[in-house]
Amino acid sequence: MTDPMMASEAALAEPAAKEQTARPRRRTSYLGKRLGFYLLVTWVAVTLNFFIPRLMPGDPATVMIAQITQRTGQPPNPATVESIRLLFGSPDQSLITQYWGYLGQLIHGDLGLSISQYPVPVADLVMSALPWTLMLVGSATALAFVIGVGLGILVGWRPGRGLDSVVTPLSTVVGVVPYFWVALLAVWIFAVKLRWAPVSGGYAPDATPGFNLPFMASALGYGALPVATIVFSAFGGWVFGQRNMMVTTLSEDYVLLARAKGLPGWTVMLRYAARNALLPSVTNFALAIGGLVGGSLLTEIVFSYPGMGFLLFDAVSNRDYPTMQAVFLLITLTVLLANFLADSLYVLLDPRTREAS
Amino acid sequence: MVLRFLSGWKVRAGLTVFLLFCLLALLGPWFCSSVLHISPTALDVDSVSTPPSAGHLLGTTASGQDVLAQLITGARQSMIAGLVASVLGTSIAVLVGVTAGLAGGVVDSVLTALTNVFLTMPAFALIFVISGYTQGGGPVVIGIIIGIFGWAGGTRALRSQTLSLRNRDFVVAMRMLGESRVRLALVEVLPHLIGWISAMFLGGFVGGVLAEAGLAFLGLSSASTVSWGSMISEAQQGNALLGGMWWWFAPPGLCIALLGASVTLVNFGIDEISNPRLRNARRTLVRRARQAAVKGADSDE
């Protein structure tokens, strides 16, 4: 969430919401439409994944086969060669044929074999890394959103007052500090100097991964600092966006009427102003998840955290193309899932998206 | 409007710092070699990993390179990547956003869907993967990749601005007069979007610098060039953290943050002009006026 355009966008999301209210269009189902959109994004991601290695200079497939031969001392068997050709391009087949073969292989869940850890299937590597990233990014995102939006509501309720003049500039400055640099500083201060947290890793070396208390406790302890750094870097954008939405919402008649009704300040702020000002933030939240997940790749690398980011970093360093492709695909799917959750939240919060009678 | 824009302290401070960095990027390498007589690559084997001193104003790296020299020369690489990414990204965003807003109908729907696709996809992961293939590209290559995949951010804003402009009287009138769409876009719409576009450009610039730093940190920039990101990356690999060599890893991050802060300040100024609803009344004035009424009521009793 290092996008300084966020604020202006949040301000713009509001007239769009008004458009909706003015003309209650007949909509089949809001979520159904979104689902269709996500299918489109999935298709684009899959297709990009197909074309990127084929558009690159050189022939990644040949390079890979050579790599495997070098690593194992013998050429890979014909089935593996065919799979590599399907995923990364073959000089003998037309692009269309290749594309269909590629889709077929993906549908069967075959992501190929890792090059750097040959012959471990990429799917296995990805599946063991995914839960770590989900936990890390999930908890960090939720925390950053709650803290950022909460602060934004408070600050935007009384714009120009003391809290606003401190929090708002601070939150925007935080957004332009490089993510990984913050993480490095945090490691230096909290892990090296103060020794409050471990320097790197996802869990204590003596714990056995699984559903047991020592492991989960150590995972929590190891995760605290990475989560804190993501929250620190991400919350500022929410503060700013939510603040501006609050300021805009405060001039709405329904907020004025709530005040005229003599309702206590908290009720007016939360039930009338914030409930409405929250809607664009939820939309922006959905849009920002992609950026957050991308940013967390860096955090994982700083902390050697055993998630997708670290896996991707490893794969890129070792030119392990199958793993690179699979990680990107999985990250995209995760982002889309998170988007869908945000959309569902939006439907819960805004009655106008539900079927009108 | 330009005068009003320049009158705020935020804009002035931001612009000053930003222009200083531009100067650094332009003249930095010459300044290093001709004025300071330091080199970013020369190895001073007598002083390795030393804290700031008279000989090395910002200390040295683990291999004895001068940190200050690296910092100054690194500015150029970081800012070239930011500039390329921003020019490309803003151009695509303007093209897509304004076209969508002006054309409406099917074109609008397709372009909006395209924007949302790029917005939803984890762009950084994608940039990472592509850089993995093009390993070792210079700042221009990295800037291009960032620009191609990072344009979607401001496009929605531009589209809705164009949409609202399209329905204003003067644009409607021009359309009735049979003005061509391209001319309409260039003459009537774009000038009104200058505020938004420049804010986007500056935002994209910082985004580009940050993304380049991220990629360099991951070791995906060319090994022969020094950028702020690669400095942080080398510092981490050189165990600057565990060794407490703050002079190595702190300055490049601070430079990026300072550059970003300067741009944010300028954007504040732009935002205040293009989004008047966010401006709030001067509180002191309101309070003073209010006190008069309350006091008046007291004396009347």
Place this chain on the structure above:
Amino acid sequence: MSDDLLEVRGLTVEYVAEGGSVRACDDVSFTVRRGEILGVAGESGSGKSTLITALTRLERPPAVTTAGQILFRPHGVAEPIDLVPLTEKQLRKHRWRDLAIVMQSAMNALNPVLRLGAQFTDVLRHHDRGLGRAGAERRTEELLSLVGLTAAQARSYPHELSGGTRQRATIALALACGADLVVMDEPTTAVDVVMQRQILANVLRLRDELGFAVVLVTHDLSLLVELADRIAIMYAGKIVEVGTAHDIYHRPSHPYTAGLRASFPPLHAPVERLHGIPGTPPDLRRLPSGCAFHPRCPKRFEPCDSVVPRLSAVGDQEVACHLHSHDRSEVVDA
């Protein structure tokens, strides 16, 4: 106990800005009797909407009440209360229980994410702590039935209701806590003419039943003539004439009132040629000297561009015009 519910004295509202302030309401004085409907008419920009928000102390920066008193005598209160110096917390005790408001656009006045019923029950339960959820819902149904709505509509969201329904609901909402004074800001601009008549007939009937007073602001003078007991005419932030609806319509004293009257079609009379008022309402930042209306006035004479006329009694009416001011009468004769 006095018959006056509300007495406004010298109310001045300014929009403060660095380059100097603008007076949207300038030295406004009038009274509202219990159970009376006072209409306030004027062109847009005459300060009538500002007056409404200032009366209810809902003005928001940069609008600030800088002078004057709003003396309010709600039921059960012996001494009049001046609303101007009260803090938000002190005001909250009077809001809705004594003083309610109906806003111009019901679409924007209702919270889009809350069901209609919830917007009734929150205010009902806040002002009557003993009222349970079921009691509040029952009371909501009663209120809605007053304006011809059903309990089912309480379960709707605002966007599911038609414009007329929404506006009737906001009127019912204003009556929720038995306020003595209901302030209405152009309550019927957003609905069609048929609905407009229905709503206003409803307001009249409810006023007769419940006995609340109304201050109703509109640019539509003919509507006020039908509805209001007395009418105040505003021009450039000042009240230029106050009188009974009958007098204002049949014997307008101020040239502006006469012009305003002539620019609306009479309701029950053959259609005549309408005469608008020449010129445009003045820019409040650069008011003409003397009487603000003088550049547009067909009857202007020597003192009009230099001396500001004061509101003074002429028979049963009050007028601020040199044509009717006594100390200037010799000038008129000469």
